[in-house]
Amino acid sequence: MNTHTIDTGTPVIPADAYDTTVFYADADAIATVTNTTAPDAVALPCQDASTAELLAAAQEAGHRAVPAPLAETALVARPLLRRAGLPVPDGPLSYAIAPELTIRYAHPAASPVGSAGCLGHDDSLLVTGTLRRVPWARAATAVVVLATAPSGPVLFTLTPDQAILTPGGNLAEEPRDDLHLAPLEIPAAQVRRISPELLDEARLRAALARSALIAGAAERCVDLTVAHTTARTQFGRPLSRFQAVKQEEARLIEEAALVRAAVHAAAAPLDTGGAAAHFTVAAAKTQASASAAEVTRIAHQLHGAIGITRLNPLHLATTRLWSWRDEDGDETYWAHRLARPLTATALWPTLTTTP
Amino acid sequence: MSPSTPSPIAFPDIVLPESARRLRAEVRAFLDEERARGTVLGRPDSWLAGWDDGFSRRLAERGWVGMALPTEYGGAGRGFLERYVVIEELLAAGAPVSAHWVSDRQAGPSILQHGTEEQRRFFLPEIAAGQCFFSIGMSEKSSGSDLASVSTRAQRTTDGWRLTGTKMWTGGAHVNDYAIVLARTDDAEDRHAGLSQFIVDLRAPGVRVEPIHLMSGEHRFNAVHLEGVDVPDGMLLGQQGDGWKQVTGELAFERSGPERYLSTFPLLISLLRELEQRPPTAEQLTQVGVLTARLHSIRRLSLGVAAALDAGSAPDTQAALVKDLGTRLEGTLTDTVRSILPTPADPHATPGTHPELLAFALLHSPGYTLRGGTNEILRGIITRGLEQRR
Incomplete structure (x- = not known):
């Protein structure tokens, strides 16, 4: 685990000023946060938690910059496995939605027998291609893949050690690994034919999970910024006493509240599905991604020089925000999905679908 | 959650x-x-x-x-x-x-x-x-954001009060029936202490309503001159000296409602009507989606304040937050609509057509972030609210 000192060995800020376990992700840190016995851990929520509780946990994970795929596991991979009728493995999980793969049946003669949602006589798949930038692939016990087979959409699982892994990372150095399958046979027991709706639900789940993480990281930006402007004194008074600072800080607080509200609004609709789920999730991810620019700009500006260094934890939140806004669909993708069905007469009824 | x-x-x-x-x-x-x-x-x-x-x-x-x-x-x-x-x-x-x-x-x-x-x-x-129909008589020429500085006076008479002063930006005073007027009843050391509210009949002798035309030429606002207006005792609203408390107690109602983000919504409807004529560009789709997401999110915050009010609390900080977000969106919406469907704003176009609605929304746009408390003042309320909660 990394400790944080400068070259002289004299800490510029106290070692406990922030949690260094969340600084660089490694196996120990992941074990810490996924293990409920660790005192300060954000544990993986239990399997029967409600969507609202899971979103709250994801928000908390985003706030603490938890170095583990908590949201990915709890809000995306586990529910998808359950919906597809596959067993849910222990430990951290990841996912890949609609990757570009070449999929054929390992035993073509047997393949037409299975019907949608049921296991055919032999639905074993032969999969070739690369799963790109899979979150936390190196740490996941399994990766859930939703893709299109010759028969239609399928969901299957694989373990990272079945693939050739090229490590990668996002701006926050969270693992985003490529998994090369060249080719890989997925036994029928790990494959389920799924409805196109479940494929779309996967996109919504991933987008909302990411939005909740963004909401948490935005809130962290607020907390750190308010703490900084209250504590830091220049010209004989705290920064927070300067009107120019207040004006910016208020906008930051507002923007973070906006993201939180958008995420919150999608919790119930995600469970019921349908048009309301599409609208609220698309709005949540559009808002979360779009707000990242304003949140990070203000937080950094008000932190001054310390904020652009690793002497201060702000980067834990801002680098994540810069990456998370692009992941699972950026604001352009979701804004298009949001706007495409809107007409002059449909706009207001759509806005008032919930509540 | x-x-x-x-x-x-x-x-x-x-x-x-x-x-x-x-x-x-x-x-x-x-x-x-x-x-x-x-x-x-x-x-x-x-x-x-x-x-x-x-x-x-x-x-x-x-x-x-x-x-x-x-x-x-x-x-x-x-x-x-x-x-x-x-x-x-x-x-x-x-x-x-x-x-x-x-x-x-x-x-x-x-x-x-x-x-x-x-x-x-x-x-x-x-x-x-x-x-x-009521109007609000709060602001004065020298009392805008600093409302506690009002100088309209209410002097005791045998059976009531005599009001003298001039209220500004009084919307609808030329067509409405009454105004709730904030006036100074005592020269207390604490300038918040000596204020009281009165219900003033806008047709009463001594009330002179002078039009103030908006830059569009519309007559919505007025200067209401109170030239020794006799107001009976029964028209004192609330307790004498409680005016400030009463006025600030209304702020959450005044600042958080849907009128703080929907003022230009009809322009977005008009834009969508225009966009239905031809396939939208990618940029148009993006901006409509971004505006819609923001409207939806602000509506949720605004409904949250309404829920808090319904539960009997006074969410002043949250209301200030909603107003700053919402009224800024009202202006952004107008600018975005103009930019993604270039249309010269035309106040003389047929009423209800897109160029006319755009002209109307534009001419009203500077007011959105001013009325109900300028947004710069509201942001001070927001940061203070947050610091108090820490």
């Missing part, structure tokens, strides 16, 4: 009452009737600029004016969230609601809370019937 790190500025869960869905459908049916009548024209800023006493009365016949007032005073005895549903429907449709707007939003609740039994019996049934 309750994260273990509590959100610095909390908004409660929003649960609309069962009746809300039916109510919304009823309001939409009513609006369809009014559209057929030619009274609902989808105009921006209709809560400032759409004065139609006939519309207000028909709305009142349905029980949708003063609807949160108790039935014993002629109201409908419904909650803030039900009222919210009605007014957001009216504003989204650009319906002419300005005649009864202040009566419904502020005067009614204020008289109910602070008024004498006599005042309640006299005013509230009239308000709920759409027969009694």
